[in-house]
Amino acid sequence: MELKSKVLIIGGTGYLGKRLVKASLEQGHETYVLQRPEIGVDIEKIQMLLSFKKQGARLVIGSFNDHRSLVEALKLVDVVICAVSGVHFRSHQILLQLKLVEAIKEAGNIKRFLPSEFGTDPAKMVDAIEPGRVSFDDKMTVRKAIEDAGIPYTYVSANCFAGYFVGGLCQVGHILPSHDSVTLYGDGNVKSIYVDEDDIAAYTIKTIDDPRTLNKTLYLRPPANILSQREVVGLWEKLIGKEVHKTSLSEQEFLNIMKDKNYAEQVGLTHYYHIFYHGCLANFEIGKDGEEASALYPDIKYVKVEDYLKQYL
Ligand code: NDP
Numbered sequence: 001m002e003l004k005s006k007v008l009i010i011g012g013t014g015y016l017g018k019r020l021v022k023a024s025l026e027q028g029h030e031t032y033v034l035q036r037p038e039i040g041v042d043i044e045k046i047q048m049l050l051s052f053k054k055q056g057a058r059l060v061i062g063s064f065n066d067h068r069s070l071v072e073a074l075k076l077v078d079v080v081i082c083a084v085s086g087v088h089f090r091s092h093q094i095l096l097q098l099k100l101v102e103a104i105k106e107a108g109n110i111k112r113f114l115p116s117e118f119g120t121d122p123a124k125m126v127d128a129i130e131p132g133r134v135s136f137d138d139k140m141t142v143r144k145a146i147e148d149a150g151i152p153y154t155y156v157s158a159n160c161f162a163g164y165f166v167g168g169l170c171q172v173g174h175i176l177p178s179h180d181s182v183t184l185y186g187d188g189n190v191k192s193i194y195v196d197e198d199d200i201a202a203y204t205i206k207t208i209d210d211p212r213t214l215n216k217t218l219y220l221r222p223p224a225n226i227l228s229q230r231e232v233v234g235l236w237e238k239l240i241g242k243e244v245h246k247t248s249l250s251e252q253e254f255l256n257i258m259k260d261k262n263y264a265e266q267v268g269l270t271h272y273y274h275i276f277y278h279g280c281l282a283n284f285e286i287g288k289d290g291e292e293a294s295a296l297y298p299d300i301k302y303v304k305v306e307d308y309l310k311q312y313l
Contacts, residue, residue, distance in 0.1 A: 005111065005209050006030040008060070008073055010100070011083035012052065013045045016118060016161075019201035020081055021052050027205045031057045032077055038063060064096045070103035074110060079208045081114040086135055087264075094138040101145045112208055113151050115142050118158040118200060120271065120280055121217060131263060132270020154207055155217040157290075158200045159193035159281045162308050166194050169236060170229040172272050177236050177312050181245040185254065185276035188230035188246070193281045195220045196303035203293040203300060210296065217290040222302040226282055235306045239313060251277045 007024050011017040012033035024031040033052050039045045049059055060076060062069035074080060082100060084093045097115050104110045122136035122143070146153050160166075168174030169182050170192070195203075203220055207213045227235075237243050249257075254277065258269045274280040286292055294302060 003209075004029050005078035006032065006076065007205075007208065008032045008034065008077040008080045009083065010034045010080065011085065011116065012057075013039070013048045014083050014085060016197060016200065017083040018048060018052075019198050020083055020204060021057055022055070023198070023201035023205040024081075025052075025056050027202075029205065029208075030077075032060050032073065033057050034062045034073060035059045036063050037061060038065075064099050067099065067103055067106075070100060071107045074103055074107035078110065079112045079114070080104065080110055081204065081208070082116045083118070084116045086116065086119070092134075092138055094135070094142060097142045098145050101142070101149055101151065104151050105149050111152055112214070113146060113153050114156060114204065114208065115139070115146065115153070117155050118161075118204075120159070120274070121155070121157040121219070123217075124280060124284060125274065128274060129270055132267045132273070134267060135271070152214055154213045154215075156200070156204050156207070157217055157219045158195055158204075159220055160195065160275065161200070162194045162196045162303070162305070165192070166232060166305055166308050167312065169233050170272075170276060172269060177309065178244060179240055179242070181247070182233050184229055184233070184246055184248045185272070186248060186251060188233070188248070189228045190276055190279040191226055191228050191282040192275050192279070193221055194225045194227065194232070194305050194308075195222060196308060199300060199302045203297060206297045206300065207293070212296060213291050218293050218296075219286050219290050220293045221282075221286075222294045222304075224304045224306075225302070227305060229276060232305060232309075236309050236312075239306070239309055 007029045009020050012021050021033055035049055053059055060073045062073040082097055104113055117139055122139040125136035128136050167176055169177050171183055207218050258266055
């Protein structure tokens with residue numbers, strides 16, 4: 001029988017984290033979820049953790065502020081997946097993972113570490129603009145620490161989470177599709193890539209025991225979901241049986257709007273800028289350091305954008 005790794009999920013109550021817990025259990029892994037004492041009386045988180053336990057996960061108490069607790073948690077498992085928040089307006093949570101790297105070094109038993117990435121490949125973003133490049137720089141700092149320590153890893157480049165991008169027809173600040181109008185980035189013809197969040201979790205768990213992705217980046221590029229903004233809008237128009245009014249925002253107009261926003265908004269906008277004006281997700285071939293998920297795991301019947309959109313009807 002195939003031996004399945006034991007998995008520790010950190011950030012398990014998060015937007016992606018809770019899906020990782022579900023996918024790990026569904027794929028038959030002994031699954032541990034870090035329970036941070038800092039969550040205090042956050043009833044939603046506590047209830048969610050208890051529901052994981054009901055589904056078969058084991059909760060393990062540990063904190064980024066307590067090195068020993070992290071080491072002890074890591075010793076219970078073979079694989080650790082971290083899905084801490086990438087949001088920058090509170091603190092640089094991505095860099096907390098440097099503490100995790102230290103704990104993994106000490107524990108000495110981890111066969112694979114998947115740090116909190118799940119977006120644009122930061123290695124391709126050396127020319128990203130300020131201030132949003134902080135997201136890529138922080139993720140690269142964590143990568144360097146992992147690689148310097150010789151920790152076996154897989155980086156998951158998940159591209160656009162469907163809930164954030166497809167729902168709002170790719171528009172910043174929208175998560176529901178309009179029946180009336182849409183603003184296109186430039187001509188709207190730059191290709192991007194969209195992935196359902198449960199599929200992201202399923203591909204991530206699939207890869208943890210796969211030697212083909214050891215010390216590589218797993219790119220999630222489901223072929224039917226490599227679409228321009230105009231194509232996403234076209235699929236929506238087909239579903240609602242009418243055309244929506246389109247206006248266009250030039251690259252310069254976008255940059256001008258960005259100047260007047262606060263730091264957190266500018267960080268978010270930087271991502272949209274590189275994705276929808278420069279095509280940073282789909283404008284490169286996957287090299288020898290990467291693998292493509294839908295090709296490696298064809299048994300996952302991924303959700304196509306046209307089907308994802310149906311839930312908004
Ligand atoms: P969330 O904002 O939902 O947060 C995830 C978890 O991080 C929280 O639930 C919490 O887990 C943990 N956390 C939050 N604050 C702290 C803290 N101060 N100390 C320790 N742990 C903390 O994250 P997402 O699911 O949105 O993001 C996960 C990853 O996905 C990130 O790398 C992000 O950049 C990426 N992402 C990619 C997107 C895309 O479109 N490609 C979109 C959104 C995110 P707990 O309380 O359970 O410990």
